[in-house]
Amino acid sequence: xxxxxxxxxxxxxxxxxxxxxxxxxxxxxxxxxxxxxxxxxxxxxxxxxxxxxxxxxxxxxxxxxxxxxxxxxxxxxxxxxxxxxxxxxxxxxxxxxxxxxxxxxxxxxxxxxxxxxxxxxxxxxxxxxxxxxxxxxxxxxxxxxxxxxxxxxxxxxxxxxxxxxxxxxxxxxxxxxxxxxxxxxxxxxxxxxxxxxxxxxxxxxxxxxxxxxxxxxxxxxxxxxxxxxxxxxxxxxxxxxxxxxxxxxxxxxxxxxxxxxxxxxxxxxxxxxxxxxxxxxxxxxxxxxxxxxxxxxxxxxxxxxxxxxxxxxxxxxxxxxxxxxxxxxxxxxxxxxxxxxxxxxxxxxxxxxxxxxxxxxxxxxxxxxxxxxxxxxxxxxxxxxxxx
Amino acid sequence: xxxxxxxxxxxxxxxxxxxxxxxxxxxxxxxxxxxxxxxxxxxxxxxxxxxxxxxxxxxxxxxxxxxxxxxxxxxxxxxxxxxxxxxxxxxxxxxxxxxxxxxxxxxxxxxxxxxxxxxxxxxxxxxxxxxxxxxxxxxxxxxxxxxxxxxxxxxxxx
Numbered sequence: 001x002x003x004x005x006x007x008x009x010x011x012x013x014x015x016x017x018x019x020x021x022x023x024x025x026x027x028x029x030x031x032x033x034x035x036x037x038x039x040x041x042x043x044x045x046x047x048x049x050x051x052x053x054x055x056x057x058x059x060x061x062x063x064x065x066x067x068x069x070x071x072x073x074x075x076x077x078x079x080x081x082x083x084x085x086x087x088x089x090x091x092x093x094x095x096x097x098x099x100x101x102x103x104x105x106x107x108x109x110x111x112x113x114x115x116x117x118x119x120x121x122x123x124x125x126x127x128x129x130x131x132x133x134x135x136x137x138x139x140x141x142x143x144x145x146x147x148x149x150x151x152x153x154x155x156x157x158x159x160x161x162x163x164x165x166x167x168x169x170x171x172x173x174x175x176x177x178x179x180x181x182x183x184x185x186x187x188x189x190x191x192x193x194x195x196x197x198x199x200x201x202x203x204x205x206x207x208x209x210x211x212x213x214x215x216x217x218x219x220x221x222x223x224x225x226x227x228x229x230x231x232x233x234x235x236x237x238x239x240x241x242x243x244x245x246x247x248x249x250x251x252x253x254x255x256x257x258x259x260x261x262x263x264x265x266x267x268x269x270x271x272x273x274x275x276x277x278x279x280x281x282x283x284x285x286x287x288x289x290x291x292x293x294x295x296x297x298x299x300x301x302x303x304x305x306x307x308x309x310x311x312x313x314x315x316x317x318x319x320x321x322x323x324x325x326x327x328x329x330x331x332x333x334x335x336x337x338x339x340x341x342x343x344x345x346x347x348x349x350x351x352x353x354x355x356x357x358x359x360x361x362x363x364x365x366x367x368x369x370x371x372x373x374x375x376x377x378x379x380x381x382x383x384x385x386x387x388x
Numbered sequence: 389x390x391x392x393x394x395x396x397x398x399x400x401x402x403x404x405x406x407x408x409x410x411x412x413x414x415x416x417x418x419x420x421x422x423x424x425x426x427x428x429x430x431x432x433x434x435x436x437x438x439x440x441x442x443x444x445x446x447x448x449x450x451x452x453x454x455x456x457x458x459x460x461x462x463x464x465x466x467x468x469x470x471x472x473x474x475x476x477x478x479x480x481x482x483x484x485x486x487x488x489x490x491x492x493x494x495x496x497x498x499x500x501x502x503x504x505x506x507x508x509x510x511x512x513x514x515x516x517x518x519x520x521x522x523x524x525x526x527x528x529x530x531x532x533x534x535x536x537x538x539x540x541x542x543x544x545x546x
Contacts, residue, residue, distance in 0.1 A: 106539070106542060106543055107543070120542075155543045155544060169515060169518070169544075171514060198514070212514075213513065272488075272489070313489075317484050317489040320545040332545070335482075352534070352537075353536070354535065355539070374534065374535055374536055
């Protein structure tokens with residue numbers, strides 16, 4: 001097994017790692033959270049300080065990894081990679097944030113100290129910017145209510161640069177912006193960025209808009225540098241990954257349809273699924289091969305790099321979804337979740353997954369993969385070292 | 389996968405059917421199904437035409453389970469009012485129906501009521517190929533699909 005794993009044997013609808021907490025949407029449609037320190041001390045701690053330090057760094061405080069020797073890391077990894085931490089969280093350790101009532105949640109993210117819910121009924125937000133009081137609160141949070149900020153049924157939200165790409169059920173891609181002068185609520189513009197969008201993701205400061213599993217356009221954004229004072233309008237957290245002070249001045253000012261006329265080194269005929277990280281385009285081919293093409297600095301004519309191992313698309317079918325983690329990618333198939341890292345392909349989970357979450361922009365959670373099923377939630381940590 | 393789906397034979401008119409009539413349903417009637425050659429797996433690959441992975445005789449079964457009402461529930465065919473078609477799914481979506489890994493099938497409602505039905509495999513990636521919320525709720529309630537499959541369809545993953 002190439003991951004460390006915490007398996008919470010309780011059923012949740014969705015989850016998100018944010019602000020040193022694990023936020024969970026319960027079966028009663030309530031947003032709750034457990035402090036990750038509590039989770040560790042009470043449920044994961046082995047009682048041996050040197051082991052606990054490594055585990056804590058891997059799952060909670062990834063920045064601290066650099067202070068741990070490779071020997072120490074590998075010894076803990078070898079000991080625990082075959083032994084998931086099987087736990088059940090006591091109700092007493094879960095704190096209520098908000099009751100979501102009858103909303104049917106299709107996506108849940110946290111960004112800019114807000115929780116955002118993509119629902120059948122539209123997009124809803126709630127501030128989690130409570131400062132110190134958040135961490136020692138009692139009643140105030142549970143009295144909060146969600147605010148509706150968008151009417152259309154929303155299936156996916158992707159934040160960056162204080163903007164949110166909102167994918168709706170009716171095929172359009174919409175822009176949500178944190179940069180409001182009047183208040184701290186997000187504004188979702190009524191006019192779509194593009195009329196047709198299956199999924200969308202950020203390519204550095206630009207957008208890749210996929211019209212189907214293999215076709216996409218690159219939407220160039222004009223960005224400008226802003227001062228730290230201006231940046232303070234949005235409550236970014238370290239987990240949001242907004243290390244540069246940038247703001248989108250003009251969204252989608254230019255659109256490039258990416259096909260083999262743009263890059264003559266890629267044969268798109270045999271590609272069955274495409275996805276991207278902030279810098280690379282990943283293509284999965286009908287024979288299970290996978291390639292990576294650097295699209296850094298708007299340079300689109302490079303040569304793809306082919307991974308050594310293949311995905312088993314013959315028996316598993318085409319991918320259903322894809323995700324990015326630090327130095328790796330995650331592909332969801334009908335009845336498995338697969339990780340591709342260091343040329344190796346390995347299953348993280350065998351079975352059908354309700355939802356998968358990764359946090360590639362978060363310094364602390366960039367190696368984590370949360371896999372929700374109808375029965376449990378498993379949190380996997382991908383190795384911070386090269387797999388041999 | 390394919391062996392799990394019953395297979396049927398064409399009649400002398402080269403059609404499949406008829407489907408069974410549900411006596412308890414006012415809208416239930418005999419329907420016939422025609423397998424269109426341009427959607428068969430032997431047809432030439434075209435981007436705009438999906439092709440069946442399953443055998444021709446099995447296509448009718450996928451149509452039949454969508455068209456035939458549950459005798460205990462009136463008007464329970466898998467009809468999607470929003471897209472004016474029947475949608476179908478087999479074994480909670482485990483069965484791959486199309487050569488492009490499609491796990492859903494779409495049967496557009498014939499323009500004339502006496503016309504034969506036809507259909508093809510689809511991915512629920514565009515709204516016209518996506519079963520309505522109402523149909524997904526019916527499928528979930530009748531245990532046609534699990535909560536996971538429902539969410540996968542609704543979030544355009546399947």
